Amino acid sequence: MFNSQLMLDSLPLLAQASTVTIKLTVFAGILSVVLGTLSAMAQLSGQAPLKWLSRAYVSLMRGTPLFVQLLVVFLTLPMIKIDNAAFEAAVIAIGLNSGAYVTEIVRGAIMAVPRGHVEAADAVGLSKFTISRKIVLPQALKTCLPALTAEMTIVLKSTPLASVISVTELTYTGVLIQSRAFTAIEIFLPIAMGYILIAQILLRLSRYFEARLSLRS
Amino acid sequence: MDWLAPFQNMPALLGGLVTTIWITIAATICSLCGAMLIILADQARLRWLRQLVRVYIEAILGIPILVLLYIVYFVLPDLGVKLGEIPSGVLTLTLYYSPYMAEVLRGALGSITTGQRDAGRMIGLSDFDILRRITVPQSIGIALPGLTGLMIGLAKDTAILSVISVQEFTYETKLVVSRTYAPFEVWTVVAATYWVLLTCLEQLTRLGEYRLNRFREMR
């Protein structure tokens, strides 16, 4: 028997919990894109130690489960005297993990920028740094926007793991409600809808940016 | 720091690892079948079937796998479908990964140019033979990197089954940690184990990829 009253009563709590999920996704996503871009540039820089560092980072992040990475970050922070930083630990772990995948995405996109543009800019006398910043990166990021969006959706879907290190997000709030309400369907269905909704918003935002960027060039 | 703890408890941990490995294999096989079903359903003539599959894929792409697991294990019994712990886990992994694998397979199958298929038809090969001798062998090589990545993701995702009491690697690790009170040491060793195994898996498939693609024509 479906208890719709329970579902309605739980909605405020679930809505509040989804703000935690959204904050996690946004911060981890930003960290991930920044790290991934730096790492991709490191691999393409031609400098052996940078390349090695980036490859080791990618291998480590992809070869171990995010769950374990979260725990290791969470258990390490108190050792270096950083207290009460569970949310930050979650952002760092998820961001680091996702950054490894973004590395591959951005690297492919950078390599796809036509060499002609780079050579032309070089001929005109722009520095390597300016070329990266104003010509290569903007084009690369525009190209890989769909893939980046897919990766951000994956970041969203990995936020439930943060509950393992005491960040109470949407899914764990559902478990808590289940534990006092003794029922699952009225809680997990809205939660599933919630994630789908947030994912859809991400998708729309991405399409909007894609359109705006295409207009400009 | 008690670095002996993880090694003293190796038998228990390895037991869990074995469970993880065969759940990964079972779920990968099921997901591949699921992926093929999705591709077939897309060509189906019944419009409602195509719509249904599309809704299913859209939904899965937005739901975290843990939420899906809770639904399969705790909600389905209320709707009359009660599955055991491991079947629930394998079903969840399959439902989650089939759409992704379908995408990879679709891309691989589609990349075999119609030119080759036409050539096959011209020399008198039946449609089935074309599939068997031309499309599929080459597709495997193309699909392998994508499928490997997904399989590695699946292997890592088996960890969530620990919340519904499946005694796989992560569950056993939690028990060992609660016995030895050496969380950092045990989790570090477990992370290293995952890394070694998954990196080996990736290297093996890269070898397989090379051997399968050796004679593929380069465009």
Next chain:
Amino acid sequence: MIKRRDLLKLAAASATFGVLSSSSFADALDQAKKRGTLLVAIDPTFPPFEFTDADGKITGYDAELIEAVAAQMGLKPEYKVMAFSGIIPGLIAGAFDMTPTLNVTAERAKKIDYTIPTAASVNAVLAMKGSAIKSSKIEDLAGMKAAVKATTQPEQMMTAMNTDLAKKSLKPVQLFGFETIEQTIAAMADKRVDIVVDDKSVLVEATVKRSDLPLVLVGEIGGVTPIAWGVNKANSKLTAALSDGLKATKASGKMAELQSKYFGYTTDLPEKDFIPK
């Protein structure tokens, strides 16, 4: 000749070492006072000890005790909610100040410190009415499927009892570990398991709350163990302060009042020598 580069490296190393070691002897009590909050790791899926109410607020026997003791210390409790399996590891790593509702065992006492006991616990066996279980003695449970909370003392107790069963050539109890008590009961209601094993007060509470299910308490299993709050071994000042706070709640009658409210009876609890050997 000492190069400037080497001097800089030496300076950096000593500065780091200084920073790390200077704060390593600061007790968590001092840090809590600076912060104004007490970091409490808690798994609020364990009524009547700790649970969430309809507004999501954490309440229960231990929760109210924590509020009383923290208030006396001039602190506010800051709850870190997580599944029990992560709590003791986090405590040992120093991620929290304390956690309530820990069974006192000799093994744990080697790795963490306990305050004075806040309750006494005995485990019990819960089953569905009409099941064929004769008693809660381990021999009568041989070969059954039991749901427990993952990594808790009841699970460890059952694992130890399974080795006893093996010695008597009886089939072991198959253990299924879940994250919350509700999930263990749901598993039993779905006929995935035959029994649930956990603290008696918790199971009694469950029979009351889930009057929609035909639950029956079969009997007790294992001995009585005290329940206390756990603190990292490095923070003896905090442990002492918490114990003092608890003693004050005993003296003022607050503890007895909470015990009646949540358990329906009061228990006399020892303050010394309560750790088993």
